[in-house]
Amino acid sequence: MFCQKVRLTQENMTKSTVLMAAVCLLFSISLTSLQSLTTAKNGGQADTLHYPKSFGFGRTATLKEIALLDTDVRPDGKGLPAGSGKVSEGKLVYAAKCSGCHGATGVEGPNDQLVTIKNPTDPKVKARNKTIGNYWPYGTTVFDYIKRAMPFNQPGSLTDQEVYNLTAFLLHENGLIKADDIINAKTLPKVVMPARDFFVPDDRRDGPEIR
Amino acid sequence: MPDQNGNKPLITEKKISRRTLLGGAATAAVVLAQTASGKNFQAALTKSELHLIEEIEDPTKVPGVRPGTLGTRSPFEKPVKAPSDISSRTPLQDLFGTITPSDLHFERNHNGVPAIDPAKYELVIHGMVNRPMVFTLADLKRFPSVSRIAFLECSGNYRGSVDGKVTPQQICGLTSQSEWTGVKLSTLFREVGVSPKSTWFLAEGGDAAVMTRSVPIEKGWEDAIICYAQNGEAIRPEQGYPVRLFLPGWEGNINVKWLRRIELSDQPFQTRQETSKYTEAIGGGKIRQFSFTIDARSIITYPSYPQKVEKGWIEIRGIAWSGRGKVVRVEVSTDAGKTWKLAELQDPVMDKAHTAFRYLWNWNGQPTEILSRTVDETGYVQPFLKDLLAARGGNMGYHYNPVTAWYIQNDGQVLFKAT
Structure with a gap:
């Protein structure tokens, strides 16, 4: 489906230009089909073959300005800041800054449920029971997301320390770490997330099969 | 005066x-x-x-x-959009042709529409590149531009109803179509010198959700556009002003609005949106992830609820689209699915674009059901709801694109019916 990593060399630029010119002169009607063939081959970049190597627009980014924006955390822990968090401290932050939307124990809402209820029978509770404990495949995502987007009414206002504490608390409430476990850049990527095994890449394909 | x-x-x-x-x-x-x-x-x-x-x-x-x-x-x-706390839906039943007026384009955001000063706007591209760079809006507009008409659809775009009283807007109003203009991401990739070892990139928004999604690098090279215009003018704030990512044919959420940062990487970032949010249970305890492509779909927008029709000639009208390519066929049934006839497609039929279809029908006044289903150029056939449910272990969720039926009562009242 994709034609990735098309490296445009001077050579294929020239070849293509010459070929196009020849076709243009001799069989101008065929130009469209040649273009679409080239488009398919080069992943939609055929009309950019004549571009210069660089336009010279834009400027080099400084490390400082990148660091200000680059807060993302990968599953391998890349991007996690210094510091560490405790369950007991996280409990206090949660009560003060999160419980209003997610409920006293992370179950009640009104917004997203964060903590798993074991074996719910009420279908409504069951449907709502999509939590960090049973639907989040990576612990690192908890840190990344809280830091960038929470609390909803004051996004980005939490310190790294508060985010580490909250992450520890929420993982513990879901039974994923012990009460005295410390969460930091080394331990967080190693937390075993039960949902991890459920996730599969897209298995739909072109063609008639319904998946 | x-x-x-x-x-x-x-x-x-x-x-x-x-x-x-x-x-x-x-x-x-x-x-x-x-x-x-x-x-x-x-x-x-x-x-x-x-x-x-x-x-x-x-x-x-x-x-x-x-x-x-x-x-x-x-x-x-x-015509008005239908807002909720998190989205607002396009009134498909009130529109003609295939271009959605910009002020009626559907909206979905994860913590409101941000106010961004275009004079202060910057796009940072960094990570696995030769030279990390910053582009202003003026910089982006200086690069060679590209325009393309394509649909944009939220992957959570199916709602049914038991009493049948739902409009196309309520059923699937989270799809709209515009002409998008911007610079090809491949052009910027070459400007910064993306490493051949890079396999994914992160797209990050400058909204209060600081929305992030990981995108396979192939899509960036293939047809991704860094858009600054929609239907001939600057992108509307609700659509990502001043700049958004546009990935033709892919689920709405990954077309990150208010784009402020792109980070090249050799693995996906597993952000909140692509793990615990825009993923779907498909049976057997499995959850499908990175399901980007919008499957082929169609809906009859006229006649539809809440309209009432009269006996006689009716031009059945609707739209069909596929994230996998062009629509090649739309079939219409006026006898509850017993027989199917080819609808006319309005030229030009474009890749990954809403395509208008029509079928001329002489209604005899007897109660019946009318349906449409589309086939795209890969041979994908729009499924019935029951077939989708069967294929996904009975789970509803994202990427639901079922055939939609309209029941026409003997008094002409049109009502939705699930398939």
């Missing part, structure tokens, strides 16, 4: 004062005078107010409105 914007009011003061004698009519007149500049034109005029406007004059006997600085929508036409 001209207002502060230099526009002449629609109705002269003399006429307004004359209308005041009519009581309520004054309200209508004042509203019109205030909206002559084209602003706030959807001011709520009641039915009786509209009626009074109709009565104002024979339009051939009074000079009309002078040219203005902005065009306006007739006060008789009031």
